Amino acid sequence: MESNAILPVRKEGILGTIRTFLAELLDKRLVDSLFVPLELPGRENVVPTIVTSSDLITAVNPLAPIMSINSARLVSRLTGTSSSPQKVAIVMRPCELRALVELVKLKQASLDNLLLIGIDCPGTYSVNDYRRLIKENVFSLNDLLSNLTEGKEDPLLRNACQSCEYPVPLKTDFNLGLVGMDINTGIILEAKTEWAQKIFTALTLKEVSGDDRKAAVTRLISRRHERRETFFKHVRQDIRGLENMRSTLAACVNCHNCRTACPICYCRECFFDSPLFDFEARKYLSWAKQKGALRMPTDILLFHMTRLNHIVTSCVGCGMCTEACPNKVQVSDIFRLVGHELQKSFDYIPGRSLEEELPLTTFREDELSEIGL
Amino acid sequence: MTEQKEFEPVIIGFFCNWCTATAADLAGTSRMQYPANIRPIRVRCSGSVDPVYILRALLSGADGVIVGGCPPGDCHYVSGNFKARRRMSVLKKVLSNLGLENRVWIKWISAAEGAKFARVMNEVTEQVKKLGPNPLKSQWSV
Numbered sequence: 001m002e003s004n005a006i007l008p009v010r011k012e013g014i015l016g017t018i019r020t021f022l023a024e025l026l027d028k029r030l031v032d033s034l035f036v037p038l039e040l041p042g043r044e045n046v047v048p049t050i051v052t053s054s055d056l057i058t059a060v061n062p063l064a065p066i067m068s069i070n071s072a073r074l075v076s077r078l079t080g081t082s083s084s085p086q087k088v089a090i091v092m093r094p095c096e097l098r099a100l101v102e103l104v105k106l107k108q109a110s111l112d113n114l115l116l117i118g119i120d121c122p123g124t125y126s127v128n129d130y131r132r133l134i135k136e137n138v139f140s141l142n143d144l145l146s147n148l149t150e151g152k153e154d155p156l157l158r159n160a161c162q163s164c165e166y167p168v169p170l171k172t173d174f175n176l177g178l179v180g181m182d183i184n185t186g187i188i189l190e191a192k193t194e195w196a197q198k199i200f201t202a203l204t205l206k207e208v209s210g211d212d213r214k215a216a217v218t219r220l221i222s223r224r225h226e227r228r229e230t231f232f233k234h235v236r237q238d239i240r241g242l243e244n245m246r247s248t249l250a251a252c253v254n255c256h257n258c259r260t261a262c263p264i265c266y267c268r269e270c271f272f273d274s275p276l277f278d279f280e281a282r283k284y285l286s287w288a289k290q291k292g293a294l295r296m297p298t299d300i301l302l303f304h305m306t307r308l309n310h311i312v313t314s315c316v317g318c319g320m321c322t323e324a325c326p327n328k329v330q331v332s333d334i335f336r337l338v339g340h341e342l343q344k345s346f347d348y349i350p351g352r353s354l355e356e357e358l359p360l361t362t363f364r365e366d367e368l369s370e371i372g373l
Numbered sequence: 374m375t376e377q378k379e380f381e382p383v384i385i386g387f388f389c390n391w392c393t394a395t396a397a398d399l400a401g402t403s404r405m406q407y408p409a410n411i412r413p414i415r416v417r418c419s420g421s422v423d424p425v426y427i428l429r430a431l432l433s434g435a436d437g438v439i440v441g442g443c444p445p446g447d448c449h450y451v452s453g454n455f456k457a458r459r460r461m462s463v464l465k466k467v468l469s470n471l472g473l474e475n476r477v478w479i480k481w482i483s484a485a486e487g488a489k490f491a492r493v494m495n496e497v498t499e500q501v502k503k504l505g506p507n508p509l510k511s512q513w514s515v
Binding site: 239240241242245246271287288290291292293294295299300301302305306308309310312313334338341342345359360361362363364365367368371372 | 423424425428429432433434442445446452454455456457458459460461462463464465466467468470471472478479480481508509510511512513514515
């Protein structure tokens with residue numbers, strides 16, 4: 001059950017096409033509001049915004065290569081307390097959608113009344129890199145998108161994006177497809193669920209086949225897999241072994257920014273902020289005496305290893321943790337590699353489906369006998 | 374030449390109240406010997422042992438950690454032991470990055486198995502002795 005249509009790209013360019021589609025959703029009352037990346041007036045940042053009128057549609061920009069925050073966190077803010085009473089179209093990148101699916105499974109967000117619109121992702125730059133390109137007026141959307149469709153590398157993309165194996169969304173209602181398309185003439189709109197089909201019909205779109213695109217998507221993903229393997233080879237050398245891990249985390253100041261930026265780490269009261277970590281002076285001094293010295297703040301390795309244990313099976317590899325680090329600790333490299341290995345062992349892909357149970361909330365009786373008997 | 378003192382490891386045991394901790398009592402009342410290297414902590418369920426407690430023990434210098442739970446199908450809380458096993462498999466993978474994955478165990482020992490308790494504790498202690506002291510014991514900068 002999937003319908004595809006070509007949305008033509010005209011002189012307003014590809015963004016014009018996407019904006020027209022989203023404006024139609026609003027104007028025809030097919031949804032009540034949009035949750036979209038919107039350019040701030042100075043254009044140097046693009047931020048998740050709830051938009052209720054199509055007046056602002058020319059500022060909508062889901063293709064800007066910037067993700068200042070993984071918006072799954074914000075959809076959780078929006079729907080975590082109660083599900084949305086109105087229809088909201090949510091436009092997100094693949095890693096944001098995947099994080100959102102995980103948050104729904106963790107009961108931190110609700111998809112009721114949310115129309116998920118995914119978009120093939122050209123990758124993102126660090127916030128300051130993007131701002132510089134805009135200020136210097138040297139950013140080219142065309143170059144960025146042709147890098148994606150032609151599978152070329154872009155060294156300015158964040159590490160997490162360069163080796164991302166999910167440039168195409170996994171679970172959505174609609175997807176706006178760029179890969180495998182001639183983006184100067186049209187992009188493909190894929191309606192993947194019943195709700196999307198209804199809207200598809202209401203918009204009287206002409207159905208086409210999506211087969212040409214499939215081959216291109218497969219090619220792109222297999223290239224990304226190769227790139228990921230090369231990336232993992234380096235990461236393994238960087239983090240395996242106590243000395244390497246310590247050196248990777250050497251600049252950590254235990255500020256917990258990585259946790260705050262992580263879309264999956266949702267606890268309101270983190271164990272590491274609890275009174276259990278308020279120790280008396282004599283405790284610190286006795287630890288120092290035991291080992292001859294004690295690094296302050298304490299428990300840096302414990303913090304990262306615990307966070308790995310708690311959330312790595314749901315890690316979508318968006319890399320926000322590394323972006324949030326004041327000292328450029330490559331936290332996300334650790335999480336990507338360990339996450340990949342563990343997710344593989346549980347045959348689990350975060351964000352793939354709502355039905356697959358989280359690896360740490362389910363079990364099979366006849367498994368892992370090598371671990372426990 | 375002074376005789377070198379044999380390495381006496383510190384091993385933390387998280388034992389579930391319903392099975393393994395009871396087995397420890399049974400081993401004791403039956404006068405079975407098991408090494409004093411084991412420092413038992415009774416918990417309500419093996420499924421209640423968050424990995425952070427095991428990590429904290431290891432990063433503070435414990436030489437090994439063993440979690441003891443009810444045998445499959447016998448968990449007092451139905452499935453805590455199976456969930457604990459999944460968590461342990463994640464923990465082992467995480468610890469493999471530090472070379473500590475062989476210092477943690479999860480074992481099913483029922484309340485009736487005092488002898489098994491004593492045997493497992495002996496085995497675990499022997500294995501930790503072979504591994505030698507936890508390299509993190511003397512690390513001040515972790």
